[in-house]
Amino acid sequence: MGKGHGARSQTRKAMGMAAAFMIALGITACTSSIEPLTRASHNPTVSEKVTIAFRATLTTLPPANNTPTGPLQCTATECLQKLPDGMLWWAKSKGANAVSGPIAKEWLASGGAAGPLGAPTGTQSCTDGGCHQRFEAGTLVASPSGAVVVGPAFVEAWEANGAEAGPWGVPTAAATCTPEGVCTQPFAVGAVVAVGGSSAPLAPDVEAYWSAQGGADGVLGHPTSLAECGLAGESCRQQFSGGLVVTSPAGGAHRVLPQLVEPWTANGAGTGTWGLPSGEAACTPAGSTCRQSFTGGQVTWRSDVGVLDCRTQQCVALTFDDGPGGETTRLLDILDAASAQATFFVLGNKVPGNESILTRMESEFSEVGVHALTHTPLVDLNAAGQQAEWNQASQLVSAAIGHPAIYGRPPYGLHNADTDATAAAAGLRLVFWDVDSLDWSLRDPVATNARIMSQVEPGDVILMHDVHTTTVDGVAPLIDQLRAAGLVPVSLSELNSAGLPPLG
Numbered sequence: 001m002g003k004g005h006g007a008r009s010q011t012r013k014a015m016g017m018a019a020a021f022m023i024a025l026g027i028t029a030c031t032s033s034i035e036p037l038t039r040a041s042h043n044p045t046v047s048e049k050v051t052i053a054f055r056a057t058l059t060t061l062p063p064a065n066n067t068p069t070g071p072l073q074c075t076a077t078e079c080l081q082k083l084p085d086g087m088l089w090w091a092k093s094k095g096a097n098a099v100s101g102p103i104a105k106e107w108l109a110s111g112g113a114a115g116p117l118g119a120p121t122g123t124q125s126c127t128d129g130g131c132h133q134r135f136e137a138g139t140l141v142a143s144p145s146g147a148v149v150v151g152p153a154f155v156e157a158w159e160a161n162g163a164e165a166g167p168w169g170v171p172t173a174a175a176t177c178t179p180e181g182v183c184t185q186p187f188a189v190g191a192v193v194a195v196g197g198s199s200a201p202l203a204p205d206v207e208a209y210w211s212a213q214g215g216a217d218g219v220l221g222h223p224t225s226l227a228e229c230g231l232a233g234e235s236c237r238q239q240f241s242g243g244l245v246v247t248s249p250a251g252g253a254h255r256v257l258p259q260l261v262e263p264w265t266a267n268g269a270g271t272g273t274w275g276l277p278s279g280e281a282a283c284t285p286a287g288s289t290c291r292q293s294f295t296g297g298q299v300t301w302r303s304d305v306g307v308l309d310c311r312t313q314q315c316v317a318l319t320f321d322d323g324p325g326g327e328t329t330r331l332l333d334i335l336d337a338a339s340a341q342a343t344f345f346v347l348g349n350k351v352p353g354n355e356s357i358l359t360r361m362e363s364e365f366s367e368v369g370v371h372a373l374t375h376t377p378l379v380d381l382n383a384a385g386q387q388a389e390w391n392q393a394s395q396l397v398s399a400a401i402g403h404p405a406i407y408g409r410p411p412y413g414l415h416n417a418d419t420d421a422t423a424a425a426a427g428l429r430l431v432f433w434d435v436d437s438l439d440w441s442l443r444d445p446v447a448t449n450a451r452i453m454s455q456v457e458p459g460d461v462i463l464m465h466d467v468h469t470t471t472v473d474g475v476a477p478l479i480d481q482l483r484a485a486g487l488v489p490v491s492l493s494e495l496n497s498a499g500l501p502p503l504g
């Protein structure tokens with residue numbers, strides 16, 4: 001048994017706190033590298049330097065904690081000296097620092113110098129809000145609410161802001177960083193972001209919105225930029241991994257649909273004709289069409305054309321009468337897969353039991369119109385009879401979709417002055433057609449589509465019926481043929497550019 005081993009055994013027996021100190025030194029109980037002060041001659045240069053440094057540090061400590069209570073313990077590169085409340089720590093490159101009080105307790109609990117914090121690199125500072133001290137891996141904060149490390153990306157700014165007594169307050173959880181090096185840490189003030197050497201708290205309205213969306217675990221993920229606030233027409237804009245968040249007094253806080261960020265910016269962002277986002281974007285199940293409200297109007301994005309705008313694109317309206325029926329759901333699947341919408345003129349007496357089909361039409365940005373109640377030629381009825389047809393059908397549709405329909409189409413397109421007046425009284429705008437597909441008669445997708453394509457022109461309304469299997473079979477190829485001809489298949493509201501923001 002060598003001398004070193006004997007010294008180690010003695011140390012282990014003699015010192016109650018030895019295990020904790022060894023942890024602080026980053027060494028395990030079975031190494032032979034702890035050298036008590038009595039063996040300082042073993043490395044006189046280090047022990048002398050350490051003693052001088054420790055003596056200087058002791059003068060900065062409160063009297064209750066400035067008297068060594070045990071021997072100096074050293075490895076080749078690190079030394080510690082036990083104090084009544086903690087210890088003095090010396091390391092070759094870090095100099096001498098005292099670690100005391102709750103900071104010492106937390107540091108030792110985390111593994112001391114061998115733990116994730118590493119060695120102390122600064123002196124402890126205390127305010128009314130708690131104490132903090134720099135370590136290699138960040139600043140350890142011990143406050144009445146617990147101990148947390150301020151991430152390295154935040155240390156400078158947090159201390160410059162007054163540390164735990166400043167506006168950020170104490171950190172409430174550990175920092176997290178993206179692979180790109182953008183870090184976020186929650187403080188009492190809320191989340192603080194650090195990007196490229198700068199850091200700032202999230203704006204309060206961005207913070208509230210981010211939290212409501214599930215924070216870092218939600219759709220927005222982590223912030224990836226500092227907030228830009230005070231921009232014209234808006235209060236703040238901040239990039240997250242899941243998209244751009246814009247907040248404003250006029251529109252509230254919303255994520256701009258990622259596909260719309262570029263066109264919105266090109267339109268002038270908050271100062272363009274779209275204005276500021278005023279609602280969350282919604283998309284169809286296949287994601288082929290999405291819509292978002294802005295203070296300037298409603299913007300529809302489609303996978304075929306990007307931002308849909310029939311004032312600048314050659315649109316044609318697809319309309320389907322006489323449903324809903326057994327093929328309507330399949331037709332909606334086809335429309336979503338093909339990134340297209342249509343207007344459905346439904347019969348009032350087919351609405352009960354099919355309400356969910358109507359709500360699906362609306363949720364996928366197709367639209368429900370009124371084809372009267374019973375498919376009786378309205379011109380065979382007196383004014384009161386016609387009014388009853390429109391009113392009852394409108395009420396059934398309105399109850400199903402939650403708002404009144406705006407378009408009406410009389411059965412067979414037959415109408416007289418009473419039809420027009422009673423439809424208007426029911427709040428319906430009558431729409432007929434430009435291209436009659438004769439699908440009900442042809443019952444052949446190829447022939448029906450050939451007939452449509454031989455007549456259709458930009459701006460036209462195409463009449464079809466979703467109650468025929470052959471019609472629904474022909475819709476996907478029809479959309480392909482329309483697109484090949486440079487035409488964009490849409491609903492009537494889109495054809496009429498209803499609700500769009502003004503052109504820039």
Ligand code: NI
Nearest residue numbers: 321322411412
């Ligand atoms: Ni009809």
